[in-house]
Amino acid sequence: MPLVLYDTWSRTLRAFSPIRADHVGLYCCGPTVYDHAHIGNLRTYVFEDVLRRVLVLNGYSVRHVVNITDVGHLVSDADEGEDKMEKGSRRTGESAWAIAERYTAAFMNDWRALNLLEPTLWCRATDHIAEQIDFIAEIERNGYAYRTADGIYFDTSKQDDYGFLARLDAAGLQPGKRVAPGEKRHATDFALWKFSPPDTERQMEWDSPWGRGFPGWHIECSAMSAKYLGPWFDIHCGGEDHVAVHHSNEIAQTLACHGTRLANFWMHGHFLMLDAGKMSKSGGDFVRLATLTGRGIDPLAYRYLCLSAHYRSNLRFSMEALDAAQAALDRLRRAYVQWPEGGAPDDVYVDRFRLEVDQDLNLPRALAVLWDVVRSDLPAATRRATVDCFDAVLGLRLADWKEDVAAIPADIARLAAERERARAARDWNAADRLRDRLKTEGWQVEDGASGQVLRRLDKAQ
Ligand code: AMP
Ligand code: ZN
Numbered sequence: 061m062p063l064v065l066y067d068t069w070s071r072t073l074r075a076f077s078p079i080r081a082d083h084v085g086l087y088c089c090g091p092t093v094y095d096h097a098h099i100g101n102l103r104t105y106v107f108e109d110v111l112r113r114v115l116v117l118n119g120y121s122v123r124h125v126v127n128i129t130d131v132g133h134l135v136s137d138a139d140e141g142e143d144k145m146e147k148g149s150r151r152t153g154e155s156a157w158a159i160a161e162r163y164t165a166a167f168m169n170d171w172r173a174l175n176l177l178e179p180t181l182w183c184r185a186t187d188h189i190a191e192q193i194d195f196i197a198e199i200e201r202n203g204y205a206y207r208t209a210d211g212i213y214f215d216t217s218k219q220d221d222y223g224f225l226a227r228l229d230a231a232g233l234q235p236g237k238r239v240a241p242g243e244k245r246h247a248t249d250f251a252l253w254k255f256s257p258p259d260t261e262r263q264m265e266w267d268s269p270w271g272r273g274f275p276g277w278h279i280e281c282s283a284m285s286a287k288y289l290g291p292w293f294d295i296h297c298g299g300e301d302h303v304a305v306h307h308s309n310e311i312a313q314t315l316a317c318h319g320t321r322l323a324n325f326w327m328h329g330h331f332l333m334l335d336a337g338k339m340s341k342s343g344g345d346f347v348r349l350a351t352l353t354g355r356g357i358d359p360l361a362y363r364y365l366c367l368s369a370h371y372r373s374n375l376r377f378s379m380e381a382l383d384a385a386q387a388a389l390d391r392l393r394r395a396y397v398q399w400p401e402g403g404a405p406d407d408v409y410v411d412r413f414r415l416e417v418d419q420d421l422n423l424p425r426a427l428a429v430l431w432d433v434v435r436s437d438l439p440a441a442t443r444r445a446t447v448d449c450f451d452a453v454l455g456l457r458l459a460d461w462k463e464d465v466a467a468i469p470a471d472i473a474r475l476a477a478e479r480e481r482a483r484a485a486r487d488w489n490a491a492d493r494l495r496d497r498l499k500t501e502g503w504q505v506e507d508g509a510s511g512q513v514l515r516r517l518d519k520a521q
Pocket of ligand 1: 089100103104333338
């Protein structure tokens, strides 16, 4: 059975096969780093990570490119309002550059905490200004750009199928009104380059053939994906909100410059929802990964929660659902650590799991197969080896898990702390006595690089 993926362009499930033999090109729109990522954003990256892992499971090597938007994304998608970076700068009193640095680092922390595979390449918009200028110049040479008072705009009326990805009725969107010279001509036209306002000094601005200013939001993805994956690659991903504007505009630009629609497959993750509506960076209910860990939730429990819903359905977030995900993950870990190594995976279950993930990443059903294995009467070592295969896709790091301190009874924790103090005081006799004492209580203590680690004896063996 082939890998089947849902393609937003064709609105169908299609069998996947790569354009080139040597690698699958995967481009994922990354964060705008004027604030922390919220867990809704992170849901989209979990979906993309699972996609990558499933591609690897199918034997493909993946060239995964993720951009960092550190300039030019305006508060409104309609090219009006402030640049999000400059706005963030005013909010916090830091420079736009410092903000980009800080939130990029915070984003990478979240990325690692969720066990997302490191992209082959991160690329920042501000490191690719020259490429964006070249791209715009080519669009202009091909006759798709015009100048207004505040920037260089893309003329969407020049493409009959503009907005096809979103099934936009471009004719219906055109205002049909007479526009004054110097204004944007059609409702769907968008900025390729914005001029720095004459009266204010921007922190991020560059010289260009059209004047000093900064790139529009969409051009970075067209320019950087073409640079690193070529103008025709395999899969382009993002959240569902990108279909109508950002991705439609990326396609318009790349068609005008290279004659391709960037990617063979367009894939979109659906939203994480709150009772009040979608979770958004500008909304009040802004839940970060740190909000969850502050409540004692493991980031991987949030990952588990994401896996429990199909990426093409909305996921309603609640603390109850998250607690249930944490409880399920805990149960899974406790079962897993009991199973010895050295077995071989069970082919029948591995095939069942493959069938589910290959069917447009049906992770909820793949998790059901996982629980069937946990409850099965397969030998314990077989269960472990089988679940190890699954975890290459699930990314729950089951093999790395160790009982955490919170699960250690208070009297044992006291003995362990005493031993740590004895070691610090180089009182080796006392430390050894306490090690023996812990052993008789059923706990083994190991001294690792980052301090001592406690394991329950029956689980350590
Ligand atoms: P941004 O940093 O705002 O550019 O968004 C980063 C990614 O998160 C994009 O792929 C968005 O489509 C996606 N996204 C935004 N809000 C949500 C949400 N509530 N649920 C899932 N994905 C989202
Ligand atoms: Zn993008």
